[in-house]
Amino acid sequence: MSESVSDDRRTRAALRAAQMYYMQDLTMDAIARDLAMSRSSVSRLLGFARDTGLVEITVSSPLDHGAALERKILERFGVTAHVVPVPQLISDVDRLERVAMTAARLLSSWMDSNMTLGVAWGSTVSAVSRHVVRKDTHNSVIVQMNGAGNTQTTGIDYASEIMQRFGAAYSAQIQQFAVPAFFDDPAVKVGLWKERSVHRVLAVQARMDIAVFGLGSPFAEIPSHVYIGGYLDAADYQSLSADRVVGDVATVFYRRDGSSKDVSLNARGSGPDLQRLRRVPRRVCVVSGVQKLASLQGALEAGLVTDLILDESLATRLLDPA
Amino acid sequence: MSESVSDDRRTRAALRAAQMYYMQDLTMDAIARDLAMSRSSVSRLLGFARDTGLVEITVSSPLDHGAALERKILERFGVTAHVVPVPQLISDVDRLERVAMTAARLLSSWMDSNMTLGVAWGSTVSAVSRHVVRKDTHNSVIVQMNGAGNTQTTGIDYASEIMQRFGAAYSAQIQQFAVPAFFDDPAVKVGLWKERSVHRVLAVQARMDIAVFGLGSPFAEIPSHVYIGGYLDAADYQSLSADRVVGDVATVFYRRDGSSKDVSLNARGSGPDLQRLRRVPRRVCVVSGVQKLASLQGALEAGLVTDLILDESLATRLLDPA
DNA sequence: AAGCCGTTTGCACGAACGTGCAGAATTGAG
DNA sequence: CTCAATTCTGCACGTTCGTGCAAACGGCTT
Incomplete structure (x- = not known):
């Protein structure tokens, strides 16, 4: 009081x-x-x-020529792009930080009362969460999109921290997803998926109005969080390689052409079925660094994205991969 | 080019x-x-x-619809108030300036494409015009609400300057009203009001989506622009006094109880009939300084206002005139 | 009352910012 | 092309701002 x-x-x-x-x-x-x-x-x-969001600062393009890059991306891929201006010479961490900051502000402008926000976890989304600007909403929910347990630690603290930050910023209820990121035995997943506790989370996921996620890029120079935290072993990598995987969204893998059928690891992952993901009205993809180009191309091909927030150099390469 | x-x-x-x-x-x-x-x-x-409005900064109150003062004014008078915080000790010009600055920003947030904005002229509206923030709109019109000619000068330059500023800020077409503020002979007004040129302006006025005006206060310590520019003579003042007038909006006078029937000067003024004014969806009244209390009370009583922008001390006095 | 601990305040200092001014660049007319 | 008028640019200076730090404050327990 x-x-x-x-x-x-x-x-x-x-x-x-x-x-x-x-x-x-x-x-x-x-x-x-x-x-x-x-x-x-x-x-x-x-x-x-x-x-605390008492003051809101908006930078709006006079619509007619919302940067050439963004218009071209819309024409070519049918997604609304937000190109973050960054110098060509910049460290990977700085670039990520700046893209994340922009993403955080945009996200807060989209988020509103009575909405359900799905969040993946990983370095990108974590960075975004560190910059979310507060916005008072009522009756909104933050739901975790994929499990965070691994073979060494529960990973819960890391994912939970991200969720907490979103929850605090939007004064929203948070809905964790307490399952491993990957199962060793697909059968265990199948079993667990019949549990009522899991059903409850899946039901909340089905109501998502917005989903935010970064992109994994298993074979890029700098591997994502999923690939260093002890979630996958050598055999798993071989399996991904054999399946020609180029990236993942919330631990669901896909190929360059956007397909994900018969990617064996997906039977053991805890992420949302891509078919389900595509039903979310607004799917916000935050991505920075040219290393993720292939992964981004796959994600676009797969139709996973409606709003794309990316850095300038990646945007340029996306339009002209030469 | x-x-x-x-x-x-x-x-x-x-x-x-x-x-x-x-x-x-x-x-x-x-x-x-x-x-x-x-x-x-x-x-x-x-x-x-x-x-140029590329960056927009909004200050919004999540506190159950704003400060206590604003809520009380809404309850008591049914108008949306915007109380501008100012120190108790402040010069009249500074106070006006600050209220005007706030009004200008709010106005720009309300103005949009395809709208018709009616502006009165006077020290208050002039101050507002000096602070309007640019906002690109298409197909919008600024229309002058009352004539600006007086016995000494045309007064056109003064009024016109105000209009120009609004026009430039919103890239809008401006519609002047080239008639005297007051006629000597009511019959001339009646005659002129039959002219096609006047009809055209009145037609535009009838389409106003927003009207902005200050309040005149003929018997306050510091008289408004209308009362010093040579628009009225001693006899006019006596007539106003005899009619128990407390204020005016765009050179249309009213009494403390909001009535304006049989105010003789109104037959000679060029301002919009109050009945017509009340049909404008958004009627923005900008007023500062306790001298205008009576005038404000009359205007509220007359139902001329939907949005009220005023300084803190006036707001306090309005709620408790003691 | 005394003592502890978490929070808030003012001070001080260095970093970041706005603006008058003078020179450079650009524009437009001849 | 030349030259004047206008606009734009960087510098320098004074102002304004953010933040580490230590002291003051306020709520609790003992």
Whole structure:
């Protein structure tokens, strides 16, 4: 109670400060005098206002020429692209970080009350989760798309942390999926899938309005989280190679042509059937780095994506792979 | 042509800069390196992005529909209020300036393509016009609500300047109303009102989607523009006083109880009949300073307002006139 | 009352930012 | 092409802003 009261005071002050700063162009100094506090407190207050979503900053293209790249991608692949401007020379981590930051902001603009958001887990989505901007919604749900257990650790903490962040940002209920990422024995999966607890999660997944995921890229120079966390062994890799897999979405693998039929590992993975995934109205793919080109091409071919957030150089290569 | 091309380059650069600055939290320095220009140019570019509406900053209150004051005003008067926070001790000009700045931003958020915006003229609306933020719309029209001619000057330049600013900000067509503010002889008005040129303007006025106006306050300490520009003489003032007038909207006068019947000066004014004004879907009243309290009360009583933008101290007094 | 611990505040300092000014670049007319 | 008028650019300076740190505060327990 005292929490919520002082929280309310804080919010009121932040609102007032934000109005003065962003609508009246006053300096923090002037605002500080008005609110009878130090300028530094105002600075912090405005920071608070920004990341609680009290202040919303939108950058909108004057529609007619929403960057040439984005228009071309829409024409060629039928997905709405958001090309993140980055310098050509940039470290992989920085690029990912910047793409993730953009993705986080866009996601918050799409998310709303009464929605169910499905999240995959992995380095990309984790990065996104670190930058989500708060937005108050009611009655919304965050649901985990694939299991996170592996042979060494439960992996739950990692995936759970991601979910928590989304849940907190949207004040949403979170729905974990407490199963292994991959089963050793397909039969065990089949058995488990008959359980009521699993059914409940699958039912929530079926109601997803938005799904966010990165792309795995098993044979790229820098392997994704799935490939280093002890989830797969050498035999598994051979199997993927033999099946001509180029990537995965939430631990479901596909080939360059978008097909995923008879990829043996999929019988043991916990991710959503691609057919089911394609029924989600908005499917947001966040991807950065040219290493993921093949994986991205496969995902597009498979029709897994409706909204694509990617860095500039990858976008260029996608349009002209030369 | 070369203009629009270089304008396009500028816009592209601004868009890129804005994305980097507002969505990726980069410093202007970093952006300057990326765009190969000086940091100061980036600063200017971002300024450009902001006031061309490329970047939109919204401050919204998730607190059960805003500050207590605004909620109370809605309950009591049935209008949506936007209370502008200002210190108690502030000069009248500063207060007006800040209220106007807020009004300008809100107005731009409401204005859209294919809309007709009616503007009154006067110190308040003029202040608003100086702060309008650009927003690209198509096929919209700005129409002058009342004449601006007086006995000494045409007054056209003043009113026209205001219209120009709105027109430029929304790339809208502007429709002037080239008649005197007040006629000496009501019969001349009646005659002129039969003219086709006047009919055309009245027809546009009838299509207004939004009307913006300040409030006149003939008997307050600091008289409005109408009362100092040589529009009215001593006899007119006496007539207003005798009719118990407390204020005006676009040179149409009303009493404290909202009535305007038999106010003799109205037969000679060029403003829109209040009955007509009330048919405009969104009627935005911008007002600052406690001197205008009576005028505001009358306007509310008359049902002239749907959206009210006012300063904090006036709002307080409105709710508790003690 | 005393003592502890988590939070908030103001200060101080370095980083980031806006803007007047003067020179460079671009435009338009002759 | 030349030259003047206009716009754009980078520099330099003063202002404004973010954040680490230590002191002050507020809520709890003992």
